[in-house]
Amino acid sequence: MKQIILFFLILFVLPGCLKNEVTLDYTGIQPIVLIPNANWPVKGYASQPEDSAAGTVQLNLYAKVSYEKPLDKNVLVKFTLDNALADAYNDQWGTAYRLLSADCYEVSSLDLVIPSGAQQAILPITIISEKIDPQYDYILPFTIAAADGNTVASNFKSMIFTLKGQ
Numbered sequence: 001m002k003q004i005i006l007f008f009l010i011l012f013v014l015p016g017c018l019k020n021e022v023t024l025d026y027t028g029i030q031p032i033v034l035i036p037n038a039n040w041p042v043k044g045y046a047s048q049p050e051d052s053a054a055g056t057v058q059l060n061l062y063a064k065v066s067y068e069k070p071l072d073k074n075v076l077v078k079f080t081l082d083n084a085l086a087d088a089y090n091d092q093w094g095t096a097y098r099l100l101s102a103d104c105y106e107v108s109s110l111d112l113v114i115p116s117g118a119q120q121a122i123l124p125i126t127i128i129s130e131k132i133d134p135q136y137d138y139i140l141p142f143t144i145a146a147a148d149g150n151t152v153a154s155n156f157k158s159m160i161f162t163l164k165g166q
Helices: 002-019 081-093
Strands: 030-035 058-066 075-081 111-114 120-125 138-146 158-164
Touching: 030 120, 058 075, 058 111, 058 138, 058 158, 081 138, 081 158
Parallel strands: none
Antiparallel strands: 030 058, 058 120, 075 111, 075 138, 138 158
């Protein structure tokens, strides 16, 4: 009989604990600019997949505002070509990728505008495969340098493209 009373007591008392709803307060959170598919610093145990330099026509470099809703103003994201990332990548994976020469790709500008009301934009990079020497492998590393005064995510700010020469 004591077990039955204990069972019903638990049955009626414990559900009362579930009525406390958590109210999340996001008022202090600021927008963060990032590369949604960033791959450096690497998070795996092997180097990333490579694209063939001969078959690749365009690479897409993304920038995103991570916030609860789109911003009501344009956000200018400034990318830089980061040679130090190429060295770090080669050191970590024991590879000898060469930095892709500027005449082997075209990009209109390294400045990208995420328009008002949008959360993401794409910077297309056109590869000129005829100018690439197929006997070498290449690397093209980019980093977000600035984002119109917004915070840049430290762990999602760099993207490394690797191109296999053959």
